[in-house]
Amino acid sequence: MGFLLTTLIFVAIGIIASICVRICCNKGPSANLFHLTLVITATVCCWLMWAIVYLAQMNPLIVPILSESE
């Protein structure tokens, strides 16, 4: 699906999650900032893990060699 497209999907999910959290528990500016930080950190961590695994498979130097029994 392409690296950029999926990255945009992650960004969109992050924004939707922050909006949901803001709607569900709106407890003052300091608490909102805290929740926003948590959501952004989680989104960034998840995206990072996905991006690393995706990039590593884009131009592989090793190819899968099937084992004998297949």
Added chain:
Amino acid sequence: MAEGGCLPTMDLMRSEPMQLARLIIPIETAHRAVSYLGELGLFQFKDLNAEKSPFQRTYATQIKRCGEMARKLRFFRDQMYKADVSSSKLAYGSVITLDELEAKLGELETELIEMNANSEKLQHAYNELLEYRLVLKKMGEVFNSAQKKATTQQREQEHRRVEGSIDSPLLLEQELATDSSKHVKLGYVSGLVPRDKSLAFERILFRATRGNVFLKQDSVGEPVIDPVSGQKVEKNVFIVFHSGERAKSKVLKICDAFGANRYPFTDDIRKQQQMITEVTGKLSELKTTIDVGEHHWRNVVQTISHQFEQWKNMVKKEKSIYHTLNMLSFDVTKKCLVAEGWCPVFATNQIQKTLMQATVDSNSQIGVILEILQSKEPPPTYFCTNKFTSGFQEIVNAYGVARYQEANPGVYTIVTFPFLFAVMFGDWGHGICLFLATLVLILREKTYSSQKLGDIMEMAFGGRYIILMMSIFSIYAGFIYNECFSVPFELFGTSAYACRDSSCEDATTIGLIKVQNTYPFGLDPVWHGSRSELPFLNSLKMKMSILLGVVQMNLGIILSYYNSKFFQNGIDIWYQFIPQMIFLNSLFGYLSLLIIVKWCTGSQADLYHIMIYMFLSPMDDLEDNELFFGQKYLQLMLLFLALIAVPWMLIPKPFLLKKQHEERHQGRTYEPLGAHDDNLGPESAGGSHGGHEEFQFGEVVVHQLIHTIEFVLGSVSNTASYLRLWALSLAHSELSKVFYEKVLMLAWGYESVVILVIGIIVFVFATVGVLLVMETLSAFLHALRLHWVEFQNKFYEGNGYSFYPFSFDLIGDDEE
């Protein structure tokens, strides 16, 4: 303290602002005020009487009284345990004062002790009578049978005597006659002896009296309660016939030595019967008395049990109130108490309202005065956590409590800790199992929080939200690694790899080729089980660990920037934050860049070679290892930057600190002495460290040297330390693969239901025991270590102390 710029402050990022307050409380309000403050739980009292010993303090007698009452309550609890009565949870009952409670407890205690003593005496007498009855019965039988034999023998003898009167010699007659008058009276001793000692008893009697006694023993069918020890013992009834006074004393001594209880016995049959009826009557009387006594005792214990919890809580509260009152100091005029303590700034209104309530309730004319003091002492650190964040805050505090108002790593730990755990645990099957387990704990929160759990269960329950987050991230990581109990699935489309040609003959020698776009989400499912799986995965996971590590360490250094900005420490920003960023990123940031470029271009450059020769021979040409244009010049520049960053961190800061110190103390030497004393007064009382007038240049230089060396060497070792993410992830996937293939699949291959069932059971136990328990703990520990050392040593001081307010909820059960 200034705000952190234009951003509003974030919850939990820094400690709540605290203030030192002084309360001046009139004596009649003191007890009530402290009690209400305990209910509120937001004031930490400072001990103003620290030099006094516990016995010199004002309220020592009160505390002793509370201690006595606590002891009596413990005694009641033992009685309740003996009666098998549990204390009811309902706290009903009238409100009583401490004095009334003391009197009541004293009364109940004497009553219970009396009842216990009486019942013991009665029981002792009862057991003795039981034994006596046994002796009477058994010996009665013995005597009766002996009597019958004697009468038959006598009749025979008389018969013989009558028959042989002429033939027998005269002397023999005379001998017989005199023999009857010379008969020494036989005495006897009867009683009970424990069965296991009976043989020894017999032997010693025989030896001591030279065989001149006759012992008859008879065993008692069932065990008898020994009156002395109160336990059931198997016993034998015995009767010893002896002649003479010396033998008698010897027998008595031996009986005593063996713990044999002696009871009197008559050989008269009528008297025996009389004794038996008498004893039986006494026994039934005693039984009823004992039963009535026990009933009464049980009633008393029952009434105690209804109010036990209430009394216990009251005594605990009063004891803590008096301990707190002991920390206050008497004012000179002796009409009020002075308290000093820390409280959060946001709680000021609440505290004032509470104190006003206390004044009103105790009908006092004078109100309590609340005064805010300025102090150089470092305040305690207070984070307002809820049930979700408190677990994470606790694991951060386990390493060190944050200094007052420094950045709290707990904020990021809430996400990064479960994330790093998941990198090491990635398997969505195991993740779902963990998720379901914690869901149980969370859904039954209310019941578990009121119960008392065992040690391990309590830790698991306290960390339930942490484990929940860990499981959610593990499910995500499991989808990325494409592992569910080590089985891959094609959930996001087909694999990107296919055979080179339609015959697939070199699939097992040269391998497949990539024909489509990269697999969209996670690891391609074709890798699992292939021969080149490990080289590929190892390379991927190692590089992932380095990348994640560099990101987290950069976050740490950025947090140190925010700390320096908050504390307005410009020196730290220019001479610590910037060179640290430059050093870390010019080496390991560059390595991360190389990794990403290599992945994007697919070049065959050797990154080890590049990094090592960047240092060894930076001027050499790169040839095959060139990843992008201008790489050689970029490397030279980065090397140069890294090299100047080290003296940048090391040298300027001590000199600047010295200059700063001199500027601050320039005008001070000409202050009048009075002002100087004022400064020293509260400082010495508070024991603060803000009163340093000396600046040790040598120490500062050494400190900075150590810090620099630690950072420089640490940047290499910390980056390498993140490779444990790869190591544990490899271990987890290999273990789960072994359990799946060698247990489950092996059992499946046998075509037998029994072996399949055994295989499933072994698989379940191995998965739960090794993977779900041991691997979870292991990954938890390593993720925690990565946070505590590699992340936190970039910015965290952690030498503060926690806010521990006087609160009735926080007083634990120290007796249980």
